[in-house]
Amino acid sequence: MKFIDEFRDKEIAEGLIQRIRKTSTRPTQLMEVCGTHTVSIFRYGIRGILPEQIKLISGPGCPVCVTPNGDIDLAIALSRQKDVIIATFGDMMRVPGSTSSLQKEKAEGRDIRIIYSSLEALKIAKEYPEKKVVFLAIGFETTSPTIAVAILRAKEEKLHNLFFLNSQKRVPPALRALLQTKQVKIGGFILPGHVSTIIGINPYQFIAKEFDRPAVITGFEPLDILQGIWMLLKQIEENRTAIEIQYRRVVHEEGNPIALKKIDEVFEKDEGRWRGLGLIPDSGYRFKESYKSMDVRNFEIEVEPLKEHPECLCGEVLQGIKSPLECRLFKKVCHPENPIGPCMVSIEGTCHTYYKFYQP
Amino acid sequence: MPEDKILLAHGSGGKLSHDLIKQIFLPQFTNPSLEPLDDSAKITHRQGTIAFTTDSYVVNPIFFPGGDIGKLAVCGTVNDLSMIGATPSHLSLSLIVEEGFSIELLKQIISSIREVAEQAGVNIVTGDTKVVEHGAADQLFINTAGIGWIRQGVNLSGINAKPGDKILLSGYLGDHEMAVLSQREGFKFQGELKSDCAPLNDLVEKMLDTCPSIRCLRDPTRGGLATTLNEIAMMSNVGMVIEEEKVPVRESVRGISELLGLDPLYLANEGKLIAICPPNEEEHLLDVMREHPLGRDAEIIGRVVEENPKRVILHTLIGGHRILDMLTGGQYPRIC
Amino acid sequence: MCLGIPGKVIEIEKNMAKVDVGGFLRKISLDLCPDVSIGEYVLIHTGFAIQKVDAKEAEETLDLLIKMAEGI
Numbered sequence: 001m002k003f004i005d006e007f008r009d010k011e012i013a014e015g016l017i018q019r020i021r022k023t024s025t026r027p028t029q030l031m032e033v034c035g036t037h038t039v040s041i042f043r044y045g046i047r048g049i050l051p052e053q054i055k056l057i058s059g060p061g062c063p064v065c066v067t068p069n070g071d072i073d074l075a076i077a078l079s080r081q082k083d084v085i086i087a088t089f090g091d092m093m094r095v096p097g098s099t100s101s102l103q104k105e106k107a108e109g110r111d112i113r114i115i116y117s118s119l120e121a122l123k124i125a126k127e128y129p130e131k132k133v134v135f136l137a138i139g140f141e142t143t144s145p146t147i148a149v150a151i152l153r154a155k156e157e158k159l160h161n162l163f164f165l166n167s168q169k170r171v172p173p174a175l176r177a178l179l180q181t182k183q184v185k186i187g188g189f190i191l192p193g194h195v196s197t198i199i200g201i202n203p204y205q206f207i208a209k210e211f212d213r214p215a216v217i218t219g220f221e222p223l224d225i226l227q228g229i230w231m232l233l234k235q236i237e238e239n240r241t242a243i244e245i246q247y248r249r250v251v252h253e254e255g256n257p258i259a260l261k262k263i264d265e266v267f268e269k270d271e272g273r274w275r276g277l278g279l280i281p282d283s284g285y286r287f288k289e290s291y292k293s294m295d296v297r298n299f300e301i302e303v304e305p306l307k308e309h310p311e312c313l314c315g316e317v318l319q320g321i322k323s324p325l326e327c328r329l330f331k332k333v334c335h336p337e338n339p340i341g342p343c344m345v346s347i348e349g350t351c352h353t354y355y356k357f358y359q360p
Numbered sequence: 361m362p363e364d365k366i367l368l369a370h371g372s373g374g375k376l377s378h379d380l381i382k383q384i385f386l387p388q389f390t391n392p393s394l395e396p397l398d399d400s401a402k403i404t405h406r407q408g409t410i411a412f413t414t415d416s417y418v419v420n421p422i423f424f425p426g427g428d429i430g431k432l433a434v435c436g437t438v439n440d441l442s443m444i445g446a447t448p449s450h451l452s453l454s455l456i457v458e459e460g461f462s463i464e465l466l467k468q469i470i471s472s473i474r475e476v477a478e479q480a481g482v483n484i485v486t487g488d489t490k491v492v493e494h495g496a497a498d499q500l501f502i503n504t505a506g507i508g509w510i511r512q513g514v515n516l517s518g519i520n521a522k523p524g525d526k527i528l529l530s531g532y533l534g535d536h537e538m539a540v541l542s543q544r545e546g547f548k549f550q551g552e553l554k555s556d557c558a559p560l561n562d563l564v565e566k567m568l569d570t571c572p573s574i575r576c577l578r579d580p581t582r583g584g585l586a587t588t589l590n591e592i593a594m595m596s597n598v599g600m601v602i603e604e605e606k607v608p609v610r611e612s613v614r615g616i617s618e619l620l621g622l623d624p625l626y627l628a629n630e631g632k633l634i635a636i637c638p639p640n641e642e643e644h645l646l647d648v649m650r651e652h653p654l655g656r657d658a659e660i661i662g663r664v665v666e667e668n669p670k671r672v673i674l675h676t677l678i679g680g681h682r683i684l685d686m687l688t689g690g691q692y693p694r695i696c
Numbered sequence: 697m698c699l700g701i702p703g704k705v706i707e708i709e710k711n712m713a714k715v716d717v718g719g720f721l722r723k724i725s726l727d728l729c730p731d732v733s734i735g736e737y738v739l740i741h742t743g744f745a746i747q748k749v750d751a752k753e754a755e756e757t758l759d760l761l762i763k764m765a766e767g768i
Contacts, residue, residue, distance in 0.1 A: 001611060001614060001615060001618070001702075001717065001718040002702065002704070002737065003702040003737060003749055003754055004618065004701070004702060006754075006758055007758075008677050008678060009678075010605070010677060010678050010679060011765065012761050012762060012765040013678035013679060013765075014678075014679060014765070015764065015765020015766060015767070016761065016764060016765055017679075018765075018767070019764050019765070019767070034698055035698070036698045036699060042682055043676070043682065044676045044677065044678050044680050044682075045674075045676045045678075045679075045680020045681040045682045046678075046680055047680075048680050048681050049678070049679060049680045061698075089742075107366075107368075116620070116742060116743060117725075117742045117743025117744070118742065118743070119725060119743055120743075139698075140698060142698045142700070142741055142746065143698075143741070143742060145728050145744070145746070146725075146728070146741065146742050146743070146744045146746075149725065149727045149728065149744070192698060193698075193700075194698040194699075194700045194739070194741060194746070195698060197700070197739060197746055197747045198746065220700075222677070222678045223678075223761055227757075227760075227761060227764075230764070246757075248750070248753040248756070248757055249749050249750045249751075249753040249754040249757060250700075250739050250747045250748075250749055250750070251747075252747075256728060256729070256746060256747055258728055258729070258730070259728045259746065262727075262728065335688075336375070336688035337369075337375050337376055337379070337688055347621065355685075356683065356685050356688070357682040357683055547720065547721075547722075548720075548721040548722075549719055549720055549721060550716060550719045550720075550721060551719065553719075610719075611718040611719050612718055612719030612720050614718050615701075615716075615717035615718025615719055615720035616717070616718075616720040618699075618701045618717065618718070619699075619701050619703075619717050619720065619722065619740065621699050
């Protein structure tokens with residue numbers, strides 16, 4: 001497959017590893033922010049072929065993992081209403097809320113449907129005018145424009161029965177929060193390639209300017225990741241701190257202005273609530289006035305009291321402070337068949353990837 | 361098992377399915393024929409050993425590119441018998457039909473069953489039909505059971521794998537699950553993606569003629585290659601190393617997998633087999649497989665090792681390693 | 697969740713395109729990336745094209761990677 005297979009070439013990978021070995025002279029800790037990077041790194045066994053002194057820690061870039069329990073509980077409460085259809089991306093189905101999950105509710109007969117695109121939510125709303133269709137809007141800036149398009153279409157087509165549970169997040173403010181806590185030593189960032197396709201390079205400049213760390217916007221194929229790591233190491237060795245683009249074939253400095261405009265038409269920045277990281281300023285969205293009617297949080301609905309397992313380490317894992325191996329529940333109680341926290345549910349969750357892929 | 365209700369994932373062939381068997385069924389039914397949990401049970405008789413197996417089919421939709429629920433039902437049972445080294449001979453056929461189901465469609469399915477039973481050389485010798493009210497079943501569910509005598513001189517089982525053995529796969533992964541899914545979800549392809557549903561008994565005969573010391577045969581159905589390899593690794597208490605670049609996957613299946621975030625190593629197949637053979641026999645066995653229409657794309661995909669027992673390790677495309685675990689959760693329901 | 701796969705545009709009808717991903721055909725929206733022609737590749741995310749794939753940049757990246765790997 002074009003633009004995929006070429007970037008999985010074994011010989012080039014071996015050569016790049018040699019280059020990395022030659023370039024790296026000191027112990028370095030790099031954070032890979034995006035869940036899709038976490039998966040790719042494990043899928044190809046990249047940790048095992050890097051020199052020992054380079055450590056990759058996983059960050060909070062898994063939108064499913066950082067969805068607060070309260071949002072899951074709200075979705076569940078909504079699903080229990082007879083006239084509601086829940087439309088969601090598949091990853092949310094097994095995330096545990098305080099006492100249940102969408103998958104369990106589906107087994108009880110609630111109308112919960114998996115969709116692959118926000119536009120499918122529009123279709124369902126049109127097909128069932130007598131029902132309220134609620135789309136769980138979860139994702140980062142890669143997904144937000146697609147949600148904005150669905151909202152704009154719904155308004156245009158005067159669809160009054162489509163609502164959105166807005167739990168979208170913005171990545172750069174979360175990175176700022178991580179750098180401010182100083183709890184993890186991060187030598188540099190492997191930045192999310194697809195989020196950057198939308199937002200471009202500027203939202204990350206503060207990483208270099210205010211916090212003096214290098215960062216590289218990186219693609220997801222193994223050669224992309226290896227090149228991205230090499231570019232970071234080179235900056236570190238040369239004592240430079242800049243934001244660079246490795247993923248040049250789809251990331252431009254200005255991002256995707258059309259997509260940014262769509263987001264801007266519908267949403268404005270707001271504080272965001274992240275599981276594990278708490279409230280982060282500017283890291284979420286709220287609906288602009290003309291679209292507020294689609295916000296499902298306006299519904300009068302009773303949601304059960306919030307409960308989280310006291311021993312679940314998801315919060316610290318998401319910040320890179322602890323590894324899943326340090327969690328007392330990991331593998332013993334918490335595993336993909338019985339996830340205690342969202343990090344074990346999402347295929348991009350750090351705990352799930354460690355469980356599935358961790359090398360002996 | 362923390363669940364108090366059956367979830368779709370309990371039927372996916374992965375971890376929850378195995379838990380269900382271990383915790384609910386096995387404690388009630390202890391007997392030497394059942395316990396190995398191979399694809400068929402071996403029943404020793406004065407005159408030899410009989411293989412006996414059963415399967416139910418709930419695939420949705422019932423017609424898909426490359427086959428239908430009837431063809432699937434015969435192939436599934438024929439293959440389970442072949443995997444244990446039996447020559448499939450007699451099948452039972454039980455139908456649960458939803459009131460209102462089209463008789464024309466039923467005829468098509470029965471005709472399909474006849475066709476593939478003939479191809480496989482088996483007879484349908486007993487059957488049953490039940491009809492339930494509209495809504496109590498989804499169109500048609502089928503159960504088949506099958507028997508056959510196990511060939512003399514072969515001993516196939518998931519407990520036989522030994523360090524040094526080689527692992528072969530008969531062809532492309534994921535065709536069946538993707539064909540069913542594409543029919544269900546309306547996916548389109550350049551060219552046609554068909555289920556690989558096929559009776560493997562003839563291929564198996566030729567393989568056993570050449571290499572009667574094959575240790576184990578298994579067909580990677582629900583849960584895919586990864587789950588099946590894990591089952592064997594656990595039963596034999598051995599490790600396995602699989603070479604990712606040797607595992608054949610069609611480009612269209614790769615394309616749809618990448619797009620939907622699926623892993624071809626976990627997709628269901630209905631016309632493929634895994635063979636574990638002693639060292640130094642693999643090249644000859646590969647040649648024999650490749651001469652057969654159902655083994656033309658066969659590859660030697662890995663080896664059995666002593667290290668990391670019960671673990672299957674994938675040697676990745678770029679030279680790294682990762683663990684290949686059993687299927688957890690479930691990918692899609694009603695694929696078989 | 698930030699899955700994005702390159703696909704080749706083979707048909708365009710108003711703001712929708714048919715794309716080919718290794719033989720798998722999919723209809724996606726061009727609302728976020730309207731300026732594409734047949735034969736070009738786009739990055740696909742949840743049923744939308746979110747950016748064009750720049751073939752020239754891809755080639756340059758690969759050339760650089762090959763050189764790096766060869767130790768040049």
